[in-house]
Amino acid sequence: xxxxxxxxxxxxxxxxxxxxxxxxxxxxxxxxxxxxxxxxxxxxxxxxxxxxxxxxxxxxxxxxxxxxxxxxxxxxxxxxxxxxxxxxxxxxxxxxxxxxxxxxxxxxxxxxxxxxxxxxxxxxxxxxxxxxxxxxxxxxxxxxxxxxxxxxxxxxxxxxxxxxxxxxxxxxxxxxxxxxxxxxxxxxxxxxxxxxxxxxxxxxxxxxxxxxxxxxxxxxxxxxxxxxxxxxxxxxxxxxxxxxxxxxxxxxxxxxxxxxxxxxxxxxxxxxxxxxxxxxxxxxxxxxxxxxxxxxxxxxxxxxxxxxxxxxxxxxxxxxxxxxxxxxxxxxxxxxxxxxxxxxxxxxxxxxxxxxxxxxxxxxxxxxxxxxxxxxxxxxxxxxxxxxxxxxxxxxxxxxxxxxxxxxxxxxxxxxxxxxxxxxxxxxxxxxxxxxxxxxxxxxxxxxxxxxxxxxxxxxxxxxxxxxxxxxxxxxxxxxxxxxxxxxxxxxxxxxxxxxxxxxxxxxxxxxxxxxxxxxxxxxxxxxxxxxxxxxxxxxxxxxxxxxxxxxxxxxxxxxxxxxxxxxxxxxxxxxxxxxxxxxxxxxxxxxxxxxxxxxxxxxxxxxxxxxxxxxxxxxxxxxxxxxxxxxxxxxxxxxxxxxxxxxxxxxxxxxxxxxxxxxxxxxxxxxxxxxxxxxxxxxxxxxxxxxx
Numbered sequence: 001x002x003x004x005x006x007x008x009x010x011x012x013x014x015x016x017x018x019x020x021x022x023x024x025x026x027x028x029x030x031x032x033x034x035x036x037x038x039x040x041x042x043x044x045x046x047x048x049x050x051x052x053x054x055x056x057x058x059x060x061x062x063x064x065x066x067x068x069x070x071x072x073x074x075x076x077x078x079x080x081x082x083x084x085x086x087x088x089x090x091x092x093x094x095x096x097x098x099x100x101x102x103x104x105x106x107x108x109x110x111x112x113x114x115x116x117x118x119x120x121x122x123x124x125x126x127x128x129x130x131x132x133x134x135x136x137x138x139x140x141x142x143x144x145x146x147x148x149x150x151x152x153x154x155x156x157x158x159x160x161x162x163x164x165x166x167x168x169x170x171x172x173x174x175x176x177x178x179x180x181x182x183x184x185x186x187x188x189x190x191x192x193x194x195x196x197x198x199x200x201x202x203x204x205x206x207x208x209x210x211x212x213x214x215x216x217x218x219x220x221x222x223x224x225x226x227x228x229x230x231x232x233x234x235x236x237x238x239x240x241x242x243x244x245x246x247x248x249x250x251x252x253x254x255x256x257x258x259x260x261x262x263x264x265x266x267x268x269x270x271x272x273x274x275x276x277x278x279x280x281x282x283x284x285x286x287x288x289x290x291x292x293x294x295x296x297x298x299x300x301x302x303x304x305x306x307x308x309x310x311x312x313x314x315x316x317x318x319x320x321x322x323x324x325x326x327x328x329x330x331x332x333x334x335x336x337x338x339x340x341x342x343x344x345x346x347x348x349x350x351x352x353x354x355x356x357x358x359x360x361x362x363x364x365x366x367x368x369x370x371x372x373x374x375x376x377x378x379x380x381x382x383x384x385x386x387x388x389x390x391x392x393x394x395x396x397x398x399x400x401x402x403x404x405x406x407x408x409x410x411x412x413x414x415x416x417x418x419x420x421x422x423x424x425x426x427x428x429x430x431x432x433x434x435x436x437x438x439x440x441x442x443x444x445x446x447x448x449x450x451x452x453x454x455x456x457x458x459x460x461x462x463x464x465x466x467x468x469x470x471x472x473x474x475x476x477x478x479x480x481x482x483x484x485x486x487x488x489x490x491x492x493x494x495x496x497x498x499x500x501x502x503x504x505x506x507x508x509x510x511x512x513x514x515x516x517x518x519x520x521x522x523x524x525x526x527x528x529x530x531x532x533x534x535x536x537x538x539x540x541x542x543x544x545x546x547x548x549x550x551x552x553x554x555x556x557x558x559x560x561x562x563x564x565x566x567x568x569x570x571x572x573x574x575x576x577x578x579x580x581x582x583x584x585x586x587x588x589x590x591x592x593x594x595x596x597x598x599x600x601x602x603x604x605x606x607x608x609x610x611x612x613x614x615x616x617x618x619x620x621x622x623x624x625x626x627x628x629x630x631x632x633x634x635x636x637x638x639x640x641x642x643x644x645x646x647x648x649x650x651x652x653x654x655x656x657x658x659x660x661x662x663x664x665x666x667x668x669x670x671x672x673x674x675x676x677x678x679x680x681x682x683x684x685x686x687x688x689x690x691x692x693x
Contacts, residue, residue: 010265012296013287019299021237023306027326033240036254038139043258046205057158069357072364077348078340082304095396096383103378105134110371115141119193136307145195176200184248188477201255208259213266219279222264226283229260301340306333320554396562398624398633402442407463413490418459423451430498431456435468436506442631446641454648461491467512468505469529496540506547513588534598544600557618557626608639
């Protein structure tokens with residue numbers, strides 16, 4: 001059948017090549033495609049695990065209990081130590097909802113389904129991966145699922161028809177890859193996490209076993225293939241980024257590169273004419289370098305430790321970690337990985353601890369049961385809110401407190417079934433159309449209140465990650481993607497058919513006016529599409545209002561406020577200055593301003609969210625004004641109510657199309673902006689900046 005892979009130092013070196021880009025990518029030290037290291041790990045695992053199983057099947061000595069004993073000794077001890085330490089940290093700094101998710105991920109990992117859990121939890125209104133300490137365990141769950149299915153499949157094939165093994169592996173690889181490519185276009189989030197779309201990467205490693213090694217005289221061929229593999233991996237790390245449709249067709253590059261390196265180092269049992277072994281390919285000798293081998297040995301523990309430490313550092317510092325902070329975290333991760341190798345991994349793998357099979361299997365079963373029990377308990381305990389003060393919990397209550405209703409589909413737009421906020425009868429003229437992404441959705445209650453107060457009909461056409469721009473294609477999986485232009489044209493046609501008097505454009509402008517590497521700039525297509533949009537809307541006879549982007553932050557505002565409040569870092573007046581609230585405003589600020597030349601009015605939200613000194617504190621009256629890093633909470637949205645009053649009180653014709661609406665400006669003199677909204681608990685003047693700020 002196939003050759004058994006004996007110990008190969010170059011594979012330990014390849015593990016180092018896999019883990020280093022992952023760690024440096026997560027730490028923010030370049031390597032935009034460093035995430036492909038996980039795919040390299042998958043190929044290595046497929047090669048080694050399949051080889052071990054086939055070797056024992058050939059010898060007639062394969063045992064499921066022995067196989068799983070090896071997996072328990074390899075996986076469980078360092079995982080349990082990491083989880084124990086992270087649980088202590090999580091108890092002390094995670095908010096109740098965060099701790100619930102943390103415990104749920106522990107329980108999911110106990111049943112080897114954490115990849116599915118993260119797939120379900122990673123969504124448009126869910127915490128980002130940067131706030132999920134155990135997110136890196138998704139790949140471990142994928143491997144564990146592979147370890148459950150592969151030995152059973154190979155045992156069945158070996159028992160009934162050994163000749164089915166290779167064709168079966170090929171068919172499974174092709175089917176999994178086809179599913180991966182298809183899902184990369186239809187459900188990219190699911191595609192990233194699921195075993196059926198990742199299995200082909202492990203199976204590529206399995207298939208390398210069936211490729212015969214090069215003859216002793218073909219050293220140059222092995223070297224050339226090895227160099228090609230190394231180049232493929234290097235190109236993936238350097239050229240891929242968060243915008244790459246991955247995994248999918250691009251994943252072939254790192255996976256085939258890893259397979260090429262593994263093949264280049266496959267031992268050739270033949271001898272040269274003088275009886276000596278054939279020379280090793282140069283790239284294989286490089287991978288066998290002692291330092292790379294050492295990093296490869298600790299790669300599993302290093303992978304386990306680095307991500308939660310980076311996440312906890314972000315949380316504990318109340319700010320984006322500096323380069324020095326991140327460098328220290330990487331260093332600490334290496335120290336913990338080395339300690340884990342010597343103190344935890346080696347004693348278990350060498351059978352110094354729990355040498356018997358029954359003992360280690362019982363340990364594994366008990367560990368999984370404990371993980372599930374504690375995780376389940378933490379999930380259903382409301383995250384133990386008694387750990388925090390009432391003031392902290394009040395700030396934290398705003399986390400993701402955004403309306404998830406009112407979003408409309410392309411079909412609804414085409415059928416004139418927009419989200420009707422009332423303010424008039426269904427046959428009344430539409431006074432106001434709110435068009436935008438989830439930033440517009442977060443203001444839904446404000447427009448509903450204004451429509452009812454002024455008895456003027458208002459409708460919304462909002463959808464996540466879909467900007468109000470003609471012909472613009474959003475790359476977000478939560479948007480309509482390639483169908484975005486169809487949606488936007490439908491909205492403009494709606495405004496034309498219904499002779500809408502006012503259209504308000506609201507979105508997270510900075511998310512669309514940026515380059516692939518997250519650097520903000522005035523992209524030509526962004527400028528072009530905004531110009532087309534305003535022109536088209538003005539041609540319908542509508543007044544066009546554009547809301548500038550609300551200030552955004554690098555960390556979740558309510559989570560940061562809650563932790564700062566718990567630590568006593570918010571003073572008695574409840575004022576603290578946040579950094580980075582102007583992030584991304586400069587690039588498109590002038591572009592939006594220039595739309596006034598086409599007759600649009602620009603609405604500036606910043607003064608309504610600022611304190612007397614012009615700072616943007618992110619909170620007021622003991623409540624967070626934000627639901628995350630960029631969406632306003634209901635409390636924050638309420639402060640913008642006066643900003644939109646002119647839309648409902650202005651005459652049908654624009655008074656002064658060149659003005660920019662802000663408190664105290666000449667425009668507001670003709671359409672007064674009320675200081676408050678009539679609520680006894682709200683006073684917009686308390687946060688409003690001085691006139692002209």
